[in-house]
Amino acid sequence: MRTIISRMPSGQIRSFGPSIVAIAILIAYFSIVNPLFLSYENAGNIGRQSSVLLMVSLAETVIILIGSIDLSIGALVTLTGILSALTVDALGIVGSMAVAVVTGAVVGLINGVIVTQLRVPSFLVTLGMLSILSGIANQISQGQSIIFENQILPNMMNGSLFLHVPNVIWFAVLTTVIFTLIAFRTRLGRYLYALGGGEIVASNAGVPVTFYKIVAFVISGGVCGLAGVMLTGQVGAGTPTAGSGLLLNAIAAVVMGGTALSGGVGGPHRTFLGVLVIAILTNGMDVTQVNSFTQDIVKGIVIILAVSLTIDRSKYLFIK
Amino acid sequence: MVVSATPSSAVRATSMPASTAPSSLALELRGVSKSYPGTKALTSVSFTLKRFGMLGLVGENGAGKSTLLSIVNGTVRPDEGTVAINGKPVRFGHPSEAARLGVATVFQEQGLIATIPVYENIFLGREKTFSLGGVLHQPRMIAEAKAVLDELEIDVSPRALTGNLSFGQRQLVEIAKAFAVARIYPVEPVILLDEPTSALSDSEAAKLFDGIRRWRKKGSFVLVSHRLRDVFAICEEVVALKDGCLVLQRGIDEVDEALLHQSIVGRERNAFFYHEGSQREPEAEIAVSAAGLSKSSQVQDVSFDLRAGEILGVAGVLGSGKSMLAKLVAGVEQQDKGMLTLYGTPLKPGARRQAIDLGIGYVPAERTIGGIIGTDTIENNLTLPNMSLIKHAIPWFLSPSLSRNLTKQWIGRLRVRPSNGKALCRTLSGGNQQKVVFGKWLARGVRILVLDDPARGLDVGAKEDLYALMREMAAAGAAILLVSDNLAELIGLSNRILVMRNGQCSALIDAPKDAKPREIDILPAML
Numbered sequence: 001m002r003t004i005i006s007r008m009p010s011g012q013i014r015s016f017g018p019s020i021v022a023i024a025i026l027i028a029y030f031s032i033v034n035p036l037f038l039s040y041e042n043a044g045n046i047g048r049q050s051s052v053l054l055m056v057s058l059a060e061t062v063i064i065l066i067g068s069i070d071l072s073i074g075a076l077v078t079l080t081g082i083l084s085a086l087t088v089d090a091l092g093i094v095g096s097m098a099v100a101v102v103t104g105a106v107v108g109l110i111n112g113v114i115v116t117q118l119r120v121p122s123f124l125v126t127l128g129m130l131s132i133l134s135g136i137a138n139q140i141s142q143g144q145s146i147i148f149e150n151q152i153l154p155n156m157m158n159g160s161l162f163l164h165v166p167n168v169i170w171f172a173v174l175t176t177v178i179f180t181l182i183a184f185r186t187r188l189g190r191y192l193y194a195l196g197g198g199e200i201v202a203s204n205a206g207v208p209v210t211f212y213k214i215v216a217f218v219i220s221g222g223v224c225g226l227a228g229v230m231l232t233g234q235v236g237a238g239t240p241t242a243g244s245g246l247l248l249n250a251i252a253a254v255v256m257g258g259t260a261l262s263g264g265v266g267g268p269h270r271t272f273l274g275v276l277v278i279a280i281l282t283n284g285m286d287v288t289q290v291n292s293f294t295q296d297i298v299k300g301i302v303i304i305l306a307v308s309l310t311i312d313r314s315k316y317l318f319i320k
Numbered sequence: 321m322v323v324s325a326t327p328s329s330a331v332r333a334t335s336m337p338a339s340t341a342p343s344s345l346a347l348e349l350r351g352v353s354k355s356y357p358g359t360k361a362l363t364s365v366s367f368t369l370k371r372f373g374m375l376g377l378v379g380e381n382g383a384g385k386s387t388l389l390s391i392v393n394g395t396v397r398p399d400e401g402t403v404a405i406n407g408k409p410v411r412f413g414h415p416s417e418a419a420r421l422g423v424a425t426v427f428q429e430q431g432l433i434a435t436i437p438v439y440e441n442i443f444l445g446r447e448k449t450f451s452l453g454g455v456l457h458q459p460r461m462i463a464e465a466k467a468v469l470d471e472l473e474i475d476v477s478p479r480a481l482t483g484n485l486s487f488g489q490r491q492l493v494e495i496a497k498a499f500a501v502a503r504i505y506p507v508e509p510v511i512l513l514d515e516p517t518s519a520l521s522d523s524e525a526a527k528l529f530d531g532i533r534r535w536r537k538k539g540s541f542v543l544v545s546h547r548l549r550d551v552f553a554i555c556e557e558v559v560a561l562k563d564g565c566l567v568l569q570r571g572i573d574e575v576d577e578a579l580l581h582q583s584i585v586g587r588e589r590n591a592f593f594y595h596e597g598s599q600r601e602p603e604a605e606i607a608v609s610a611a612g613l614s615k616s617s618q619v620q621d622v623s624f625d626l627r628a629g630e631i632l633g634v635a636g637v638l639g640s641g642k643s644m645l646a647k648l649v650a651g652v653e654q655q656d657k658g659m660l661t662l663y664g665t666p667l668k669p670g671a672r673r674q675a676i677d678l679g680i681g682y683v684p685a686e687r688t689i690g691g692i693i694g695t696d697t698i699e700n701n702l703t704l705p706n707m708s709l710i711k712h713a714i715p716w717f718l719s720p721s722l723s724r725n726l727t728k729q730w731i732g733r734l735r736v737r738p739s740n741g742k743a744l745c746r747t748l749s750g751g752n753q754q755k756v757v758f759g760k761w762l763a764r765g766v767r768i769l770v771l772d773d774p775a776r777g778l779d780v781g782a783k784e785d786l787y788a789l790m791r792e793m794a795a796a797g798a799a800i801l802l803v804s805d806n807l808a809e810l811i812g813l814s815n816r817i818l819v820m821r822n823g824q825c826s827a828l829i830d831a832p833k834d835a836k837p838r839e840i841d842i843l844p845a846m847l
Contacts, residue, residue, distance in 0.1 A: 185717050187707045194704055197693035204652060204690050205705040205760065206676040264695040 019257060019273040022306055023280060030284035037287050044166060048158075050279030051168035052077070052234070054272065055227035056243075057250040057257075058179050059220040061271045064254050065183075066216050067196040067263025068115065068122035072107065073224050073250060075133035077243035080104050080228030082137050085146035085238025088153055096153075100225040107133065108221020112214035130247075138240050146238035157233030168230055175223065179268035192216060196263025252299075253278050256306045277306065343407025346371050346422075346510045346540035347392065352401030354387055361387040362564045364401070369540055369557075371406075371508070374532070376551035376572070377544045379561035379584055380805055385544050388561070389512055392542075393425045394418030406507055422507035424498030427514050432490055432497075434483030439465035441482050442497045449504055468500040469493075472535060488524035491516060492531065499539065509539035516543070517550050518639065529554050546638040548577050548847065560584050581843055593784065594812025595791045599833040602630035602815060605663070607768050607799030608649060613658035618644040620823040621658070626799045628767070631790065633814030633831070634803040637846055641823040643685055643772055646803045650682035650770040651675030662768065676705060678768075681761025685772040685803075687750065691757040694746030698736065699727040701745055702760045709763065730759040735785065751782025758789065769793065772803045787813060807839045819845040 030037040056073050063070040080100035088096035107129065114125045157168050183189040191212045194202040203209045232238045257274030259266025281302060285295045347369035354362040362384045369375045379385045390396035392403060397412040404410065405421040425431075432441045442465045443450065450461045465478035474492045476485060485493065495511060502509035517525040532541060532554055545551055551558055551572070558575060560568040560583045568575070568583045591597070608626040613619055618641040626632045636642040647653040649660060654670025661667065662678040675682075684690035693701055703710055703723050710726060712719040727741040734755040738748070745753055754774060761769065771790075775783045790813060794800055804810050810817055811831055819827040819842060827845035829837050 181717075185712075185720065187716075187718060190700055190704070190707070190718070193696055193700065194693055197695040198689070200690045201693050201701075202704065203672065204650075204682055204684060206673050207704070208673070260695075264693065 019277055022277050026280045033288045046279050046283045047169040048166050050275055051172035052227050052231045053249055054172040054275045056246045057253040057271045057275050058268050059223040060250045061254050061259055061268050062216050062220045064259050065192050065196050071126040072129035074243040074247035075130045076107055076224040077228045079133045079137040080225040081232040081242050082141050082146055082238035084229045085148050085232045088148050088150045093153055097229050100229045101222050104221040104225025105218045108217040112217030116210045116213050141240045153233040154236045176272050183267045193264055252303045344371050348404040350402050352398045354398045360564050365566045367559050367569050372540055374541045374556045376555035376558040383561040384564040393423050422502050423510045425512040426494045432482050438480050438482055438493055439478035442500045468496050472496055487519050512542045514544045548580055594787055596833050598791050602627035609661040611659045613648055613655050615644055615655050618823050622825045628797050628799050629794050630815045631794055631800040631802055631813050633810035633817040635810050635817055636820035640820040642803045642820045646770050646772045679766050680768045681766035683757050683771045683774050692745050692753045697742050698756055699741040701756050702727050705760055706763050730763050734759050751778045769800045811836050
C-alpha cells in the first residue's frame with residue numbers, strides 16, 4: 001500500500017487531505033463527547049457497520065471511474081442477499097455465493113450491454129434496473145425476510161479468524177487492496193482510468209472501449225453480489241429492505257473520497273477513506289445519541305461540505 | 321511578401337463623436353494587443369469598419385481571428401488598445417456592454433437553445449423589456465419577433481420550435497436576434513459572423529448571402545471565414561491577420577484570391593527550420609497503399625502510395641476532406657469504398673486495432689480530445705497503447721519499473737518538460753503534450769505515422785523539435801502522412817504533396833529537396 005501511494009501522482013496525494021482532515025476532526029470531536037467512541041470494541045463496530053458499504057462503494061468506484069454511474073447497486077445487493085438466503089440451505093455456502101455473484105455479474109452485463117450497445121446513458125439504464133431489481137426482490141421474498149437454517153454463513157461473516165477482527169472487515173479490506181492493485185498495476189485498471197479521462201483518446205490508442213466498459217459493469221455487479229451474501233450472513237436473514245440505504249451512501253463515499261463523477265480521477269484507495277468518513281460519522285452520532293432524523297440532516301450537510309472541498313472542478317465547464 | 325498595415329483611419333479618428341448621432345464608423349480598433357501565457361495572440365491590431373460596411377476578416381488557424389472576435393464582443397479584455405463600437409468606446413469586462421452597443425456574434429457552434437420557440441430565443445436575456453411585474457407579455461414578444469423576421473424577409477415562424485429548424489434557418493434566426501436586440505436599445509447592429517458557411521450547403525450559403533446583401537442598409541457586418549470565395553462574394557473590404565498581426569486592409573477590388581492567400585499564409589520559408597537538407601529519398605517498399613478510398617461526400621476516390629522513409633504531405637482548405645483521409649488511413653474511421661494496404665497486408669475498414677498492430681501511429685488534430693488524457697499522468701498517457709511492453713512476470717500484472725523506465729526513456733529522448741513522469745498532462749504546455757502523444761507511438765516502434773496538423777498551436781521552439789523528430793523518424797524508415805493547414809510546413813517537410821479539394825485529390829505535387837514548389841504552385845489546386 002505504501003509503495004502504491006508513493007507512486008501516485010502528487011496531485012492525488014494532495015487531495016487526500018480533506019478526507020483525512022474530516023476523519024481527524026470527527027474522531028477528535030466524538031471521543032471528547034463520548035470517550036467510549038475510541039474503544040477497541042467501537043472500532044470493531046465501525047468496521048462491521050461499514051464493510052458492506054465499503055464493498056458496494058468499491059463497486060460504484062469502478063463505474064464512476066469510467067465516467068458512468070450505477071444506481072442499481074443497492075437493489076442488486078438486496079436481490080442477491082435474498083437469493084443467497086434462499087439457496088444457502090440447498091446449495092451450501094459456496095453454492096449460494098456463486099448464485100449471488102453470478103446474478104450480480106449478469107445484471108452488470110445487462111447494464112453494460114445496454115449502455116454500450118443501445119447507447120442509453122448509464123443513469124437511466126441503472127435507474128430502470130433499480131426498479132426492476134427491487135421488484136424482483138420483493139416478488140421472490142413476498143416482502144418477508146427469508147430465514148435459513150445454515151449457521152456457517154452467519155458465523156463466517158460475524159466470526160473472527162485473526163486478531164479478533166470480524167471477518168467481514170477482512171473481506172472488505174482485502175477487496176480494497178485487490179481493487180487498488182487492479183487500478184494501478186494492471187492493464188484493466190489503466191484502461192478504466194483512460195476511459196473515464198478520455199474515451200476518444202483511449203479508442204485512438206486501440207483500447208477496445210466497449211469491451212472494457214462492459215467488464216467494468218460486470219465486475220461491479222459481481223462485487224455487489226458478494227456484498228449481498230455478506231449482508232445476509234451478517235443479519236442472519238435475507239431482507240427486502242437490506243440494501244435500501246446503500247446507494248446514496250456509496251455515491252457519497254466515492255465522491256467524498258475524491259473520485260470525480262466525470263471519471264478518470266480517483267480510485268478505490270480513495271473510496272476507502274470516503275467510506276471511513278461516513279462510517280465514523282454515523283457511528284459517532286450513534287454513540288453520542290444523536291437522534292436518527294438529526295443524523296440524516298447532519299450527514300447531508302457533511303456530504304455537501306466535503307464534496308465542495310474535494311471535487312475537482314477543472315473538468316467541468318458548467319456545474320449542472 | 322508582406323503587405324504593410326496602413327489603416328486609413330489612423331489620422332481621422334482622433335476625436336470620436338460622443339453624441340448619439342450615428343458614427344461613420346461601426347467599429348474601430350486601435351492598437352489592440354493580447355498575450356496568453358507562451359503566445360502573443362494579437363500584436364497592435366488596428367482597423368475600422370464603416371457604418372453599414374461589410375468587412376471580411378481572414379487568416380489561418382491560430383492567426384488571432386477568434387481572439388479578435390472575442391475582444392470585439394467583450395468576452396476577452398485586451399492587454400492594450402481601444403475598441404469603439406458605433407463611435408462609443410467599449411469598457412471591457414462586460415460582455416453585455418458590447419451587446420448594448422450593438423455587437424452580436426453569430427458563432428460556428430450556434431448559440432440558440434433548441435428546446436424553446438424562436439421568439440423566446442430572439443429575446444433571450446431581454447425578457448425584461450416585455451415583462452410587467454414579472455409576467456411576460458407573450459403576444460407582444462411574438463409580434464415583435466415577427467416584425468423583425470418579416471423586415472429581414474426571413475421565412476421562419478416566431479412560434480416554431482428552434483430545434484426543428486434547419487442549420488441554415490437557425491443561423492438566420494441568430495442574425496434576426498442581433499437585429500431585434502439592437503432595436504431594443506436602440507443601436508445599429510454590428511454583426512460578427514464566425515465561419516457562417518462552414519456547415520451550410522452551397523444553396524443555403526447563397527441564401528444567407530442574399531440576405532446579407534439585402535440587409536446592407538440596416539447593419540454592419542464582419543465576416544470571418546476560411547473560404548476566400550465567401551469574402552469575395554459579399555465583402556467590400558478585407559482585413560488579413562497573420563500570426564496575430566494585421567498584414568492587409570484593402571478594398572475587395574484591390575486584391576485577388578492569390579494575393580490574399582499569400583498574405584495569410586505567405587512566409588519566408590526557412591529551409592533550415594524544416595531540415596530540408598536532411599530530406600531523404602524514399603525506399604522502394606510501399607508502406608501504405610490507398611486505392612479508391614471513399615467516405616460519404618468527404619473523401620471521394622482517393623488513391624496514393626506512401627513509401628517507407630517518405631513524408632507525404634496532404635494540403636487542402638478546411639472541409640476539403642484531408643482530416644477524414646487521415647482518419648481513414650489510421651483506421652479510426654471506416655471507409656465506404658476502397659482499399660488500404662499496409663506493408664502488403666490489407667487493412668479491414670476502420671479496424672483501429674489491426675492498424676496499430678500493423679504499426680500505425682495516429683496523432684489527431686484535436687489534441688485534448690483525441691490525443692492526450694489531461695487528467696492522467698505522462699506515464700499513463702505514454703504507456704496507454706504499450707501495455708505489452710510493460711508486462712510483469714506475474715501474469716495479468718504490469719511492471720511499475722518497466723513502465724517507469726519506458727516513460728523515463730521517452731521523456732528523455734523527446735525532452736518532455738516537466739521530466740517527471742507523474743506530472744498530470746493537463747499541466748503541460750501544448751508542445752510537451754504533443755511530444756507525449758508522439759512518444760506513445762514512438763515507444764511502440766511504429767512504422768507508419770499519420771499526423772493531422774501536429775504543429776497547430778505550438779510555439780516556434782516546439783515546432784522545431786517536432787520537425788527534427790519527423791526527419792529522424794523518416795531517416796529511420798518510417799512512412800509519414802502529414803496533413804496540415806500550414807503550406808510552408810508541408811512544402812518544407814514533404815517529399816510529395818497530395819492536394820485535396822472537395823473530397824477529391826486535385827493534384828499530386830513533387831517536392832524534392834533541391835526543387836521545392838512555391839505556395840503559388842499549390843494554391844490553385846486547393847481553391
